[in-house]
Amino acid sequence: MSRSGNGQTRLGSSERAITGFKELHGRAPLGVWSAPGRVNLIGEHTDYNDGYVLPFALPHRTAVAAAPREDGRLTVTTLGDDDRTQTADPFEIAGLAPGSVTGWPGYLAGVAWVLRDRGYPGGADLFVASDVPSGAGLSSSHALQCAASLALLGVAGVELDSDTANGTDAPGRDEVALWVQRSENDFVGAPTGLLDQTASLRCTAGNVLFFDVRTGVAEQVAFDIADHGLEILVIDTRAHHSLADSEYGVRRRGCERAAALLGRPALRDVELDELDAVLDRLPDELRPLVRHVVTENDRVLRTVDLLRHNGSTRIGDLLTSSHTSMRDDYRISCDELDTAVDAALASGALGARMTGGGFGGSAIALVPSTERTTVRRAVTSAFAERRFTAPRLFTAVPSAGARRDE
Numbered sequence: 001m002s003r004s005g006n007g008q009t010r011l012g013s014s015e016r017a018i019t020g021f022k023e024l025h026g027r028a029p030l031g032v033w034s035a036p037g038r039v040n041l042i043g044e045h046t047d048y049n050d051g052y053v054l055p056f057a058l059p060h061r062t063a064v065a066a067a068p069r070e071d072g073r074l075t076v077t078t079l080g081d082d083d084r085t086q087t088a089d090p091f092e093i094a095g096l097a098p099g100s101v102t103g104w105p106g107y108l109a110g111v112a113w114v115l116r117d118r119g120y121p122g123g124a125d126l127f128v129a130s131d132v133p134s135g136a137g138l139s140s141s142h143a144l145q146c147a148a149s150l151a152l153l154g155v156a157g158v159e160l161d162s163d164t165a166n167g168t169d170a171p172g173r174d175e176v177a178l179w180v181q182r183s184e185n186d187f188v189g190a191p192t193g194l195l196d197q198t199a200s201l202r203c204t205a206g207n208v209l210f211f212d213v214r215t216g217v218a219e220q221v222a223f224d225i226a227d228h229g230l231e232i233l234v235i236d237t238r239a240h241h242s243l244a245d246s247e248y249g250v251r252r253r254g255c256e257r258a259a260a261l262l263g264r265p266a267l268r269d270v271e272l273d274e275l276d277a278v279l280d281r282l283p284d285e286l287r288p289l290v291r292h293v294v295t296e297n298d299r300v301l302r303t304v305d306l307l308r309h310n311g312s313t314r315i316g317d318l319l320t321s322s323h324t325s326m327r328d329d330y331r332i333s334c335d336e337l338d339t340a341v342d343a344a345l346a347s348g349a350l351g352a353r354m355t356g357g358g359f360g361g362s363a364i365a366l367v368p369s370t371e372r373t374t375v376r377r378a379v380t381s382a383f384a385e386r387r388f389t390a391p392r393l394f395t396a397v398p399s400a401g402a403r404r405d406e
C-alpha cells in the first residue's frame with residue numbers, strides 16, 4: 001500500500017496488476033513480477049562509451065501479472081493512472097519481427113521477440129500496472145521491459161535469481177539486461193546503452209550499483225547518506241523536449257566518430273591525463289563530447305571512492321560538475337533542468353545535476369534533511385516564477401531490483 005498525492009491509500013503496483021488480471025481474465029495469474037525505475041547518481045552518457053555508471057533503483061515499480069497461453073499468442077493490457085485499461089491487439093509471438101508492433105505495445109512485443117530467439121517462445125497473458133512516473137527520465141520503459149522479461153521467463157518456468165548465470169539453467173541478470181537492450185535497440189529502434197536495464201535488474205536496496213559497462217562487472221556500494229543526515233531529492237521537471245530522441249543518436253554517433261579518429265575502441269580508452277593532447281587531434285565539434293565523457297568517467301570513479309571511504313557528504317561538488325559538463329559540453333540540459341539545479345543549489349543543496357538522457361525529465365539534488373522543506377519550496381517557486389509546469393518532487397530511497405513478488 002502507498003499514499004497517493006491526494007492522501008488516499010493506493011494499492012501497490014503488484015496488487016493492482018493481480019486484481020486487474022483477475023477482473024479481465026476471470027482467473028488468477030500464475031504470478032506477478034515487478035521491476036523498478038532508476039535514478040543515475042552520476043555517470044551520464046558514459047554507458048555507450050564502454051564506461052562507468054552509478055545508478056540506484058527507485059521504490060517506484062512496474063508490475064506484470066502473467067499466465068501462460070497455449071496458442072502462442074501474447075496479450076497485453078496496461079492499467080493507467082486514471083485506472084482505465086488499454087489493451088493492444090494480441091500478437092503471434094512466432095510472427096514478431098522488428099517494426100511489426102509499434103507504440104507502447106512494441107516494448108512488450110520486443111521482449112517477447114528476443115526471448116523467443118533465446119528459446120522461450122511461449123504465449124502469455126500479461127497485465128501491467130505501474131507506479132514509475134512515465135516521461136520523467138526515470139526509466140519507466142525499462143521497468144516495463146524488465147518486469148515483462150521476468151514474467152515471460154516465469155511463465156516458462158524460469159526464475160531469475162542470480163546476478164550472473166552461476167552454473168544454473170536460468171540466465172543471469174547480466175544476460176537478461178543484454179536481451180532487453182537488444183529488444184530496445186533492434187525491435188523498438190532506440191539506440192540506447194546498457195545503464196537502465198542493468199539498474200532495474202541488478203540494483204539492490206540500500207546501495208548504488210557501480211557498473212563497468214565494458215567488463216559487465218557490477219559492485220554494490222553502500223549508499224548510506226541518511227546516516228549522514230542527507231537525502232536525494234528527485235525533481236521531475238515534467239518537461240520533455242522533442243529533440244531528445246534524435247539528439248541522443250547525434251551524441252552517440254559523435255562519440256563513436258571521435259573514438260575512431262583517435263584509433264581507440266571507445267572513449268573509455270582515453271585517460272584523463274592525456275585529455276588535452278587528445279582534444280588537439282579532434283575537430284572542434286567533437287571536443288566537448290569527448291571532454292564530457294572522459295571527465296564524467298573520472299567523476300564516477302571519484303564518487304565511488306568517496307562513498308567507499310565514508311565521504312558521502314563530499315560527493316555534492318562532483319554531482320554539480322557533472323551537470324555543468326552536460327549543460328556546457330554535452331549540451332543536453334534545458335531551461336527547466338537548469339532552473340531545478342540552480343534553485344536547489346541556491347537554497348541549500350550540496351550538489352545537483354540532471355539525471356538520464358537529458359532535454360527534460362528529472363534532476364536530482366543532494367539535500368541535508370534539515371533543508372528538505374526549504375529546497376522543495378525554492379524549486380517550486382523558481383518553476384512558478386518561470387511559468388513552468390509545477391515540478392513533481394520526491395525523496396528517493398535506494399530500493400530493490402527486479403523480482404518475483406508472488
Ligand code: GAF
Nearest residue numbers: 044045192193194195356357
Ligand atoms: C538514457 C539511455 F537509455 C541510457 O542508456 C543512457 O545512455 C542515459 O540515457 C544517459 O546516461 O537513459
